[in-house]
Amino acid sequence: MLTMQFLVTGILTGGIYALVAVSIVLIYKATRIFNFAVGEMLALGGYFCYSFVVWGGLPLWISLPGALVMAVIVGALVERLVLRPLLSQPLLTIIMATLALSVLLKGIMLMVWTGYDVGFPKNLLPGKTVLVGMIAMSHELLWAFGITLVAFAGLAYFFMKTRTGLKMRGVSEDHELSMACGVNIVTIFAVTWMLAAVMGTLAGFLMGYRLALAPSYTPLLALKAFPAVIFGGLESIPGALIGGLLIGVIEGLVGGLIDPNLGEVSAYILLLLVLIFKPEGLFGLKRIERV
Amino acid sequence: MVREVVDILAVNQIEVFYHNVIQVLKGVSLEVREKQIVSLLGANGAGKTTTLKAISGLLKAEAGMVTDGDIVFMDKRIDRDLAHKIAKMGIIQVLEGRPVFQHLTAEENLRMGFIGSGGEKDIQKHLELVYGLFPRLRSLKNRTSGFLSGGEQQMMVIGRALLSSPKVMLLDEPSLGLAPLLIQGIFKIIKQINEERKTALLLVEQNALAALEIADYCYVMENGRVVMDGPADQLKENEDIKEFYLGLSKVGSRKSYKDVKHYKRRKRWLS
Secondary structure: OHHHHHHHHHHHHHHHHHHHHHHHHHHHHHHOOOOOOHHHHHHHHHHHHHHHHHHOOOOHHHHHHHHHHHHHHHHHHHHHHHHHHHOOOOHHHHHHHHHHHHHHHHHHHHHHHOOOOEOOOOOOOOOOOEEEOOEEEOHHHHHHHHHHHHHHHHHHHHHHHOHHHHHHHHHHHOHHHHHHOOOOHHHHHHHHHHHHHHHHHHHHHHHHHHOOEOOOOHHHHHHHHHHHHHHHOOOOHHHHHHHHHHHHHHHHHHHHHHOHHHHHHHHHHHHHHHHHHOOOOOOOOOOOOOO | OOOOOOEEEEEEEEEEEEOOOEEEEEEEEEEEEOOOEEEEEEOOOOOHHHHHHHHHOHHHHHOEEEEEEEEEEOOEEOOOOOHHHHHHHOEEEEOOOOOOOOOOEHHHHHHHOOOOOOOHHHHHHHHHHHHHHOHHHHHOOOOEHHHOOHHHHHHHHHHHHHOOOOOEEEEEOOOOOOOHHHHHHHHHHHHHHHHHHOOEEEEEOOOHHHHHHHOOEEEEEEOOEEEEEEEHHHHHHOHHHHHHOOOOOOOOOOOOHHHHHHHHHHHHHHO
């Protein structure tokens, strides 16, 4: 029974990891950039939501969309001010720039929201802990999981049905060819960063609601997403979802049944094994080669 | 030089540098008129693809720049514009080696070619036109395009370019790596596109015979310069073109050292 409990909690927590993972995957797919600032961007999104709720006294149905709008602005600014000037520079330079961005954002957060923990009021989202048999599911985790599923469904719709989504898929495959097809790839990059910031903000809000927000440890959530991203294969959005859930489960089971400290590192141990035996990840795009 | 009004694309004495140091084009001029098929011949490294990329604006993505001269399309200077803008104006380049979006389906690939603000109805109309031209693509439309055969991919790539109803199509070696029968088919379609849709074509080809066959006008490039130009039927009769590009020669099969030198001397006018 205890195993089931850890399993369910793991899956529900995994949803948040999946949101962070997909934020990384989106940017990687479109631009081949691994965004090391993802943790700070999601924390910033969480703080925006916190400010609307606590400082502004606004209800959540205004605050969360408000935070998402702020995220879109931040995403656009990051793309415009950090990434675009570096267009056609070596990839390593750009990845280093995202590292610098993470330090900068952390500094801004320390200045504005100080280093102390802040939290959302616990009754922000309605509901209470649900008991199924002997398994308890806290309402914030259920909300987190629900929001994750809705976000992924939205992404799937966006990529499969809209024209911008199709363009983004095209750009993720071939930049030159997309340009030849009349796609403004710089716009697509900007949209990608905005979308990634939105996904990160959702994760930041959910994590802040579950625990608390602090510039020191909220960004570390990204560290959980890295193995999820590698598991799923850097380029796969469904892979990010499954990878995130998998990390949640592994962490929950190992941490609950064996040792909480081992739980923290268990995902990385598995990550090493995956990298050794299946380097393209579990769901990475296979290179199509016609012989 | 008096320029006639029927020119829709004119390249005037352009020089192109890569990374600001490597000069690839040393003053290239050419014209494409309405409804015309113009072919650009030349050996590897002559600068044919660079010329096309200079026109379509793709050059800028690979650190290349038009440093001198200009490119005029429908009385507007375009050599400073970005690639997607040029595509929107109506110049579409079909890249060499028929690159496809491998993980997209054939129809999604075609849809990528649609530029414009029209709705789903517009896209359907354009798709129908392409399917009319390439009936085979209709049956393949839900296939992952990375798994299509070379000929099918070439059809799809040309179809994708047509989806935006370009005024000028720049074709870079459409026959590359295809079987002779398929090449014939592709050239037939190219001719058909030109006749039915009045699309002007600038065609880069290694297969000089086929290119001269369908072209109205022809330019020959060597070492970053245009060294010869003329109506296609005239060039076909030119002794040097025959020898160097069509592989027809009056010289017998035995080649002595003297002939080799002779070749070098003869070819010097070209470079």
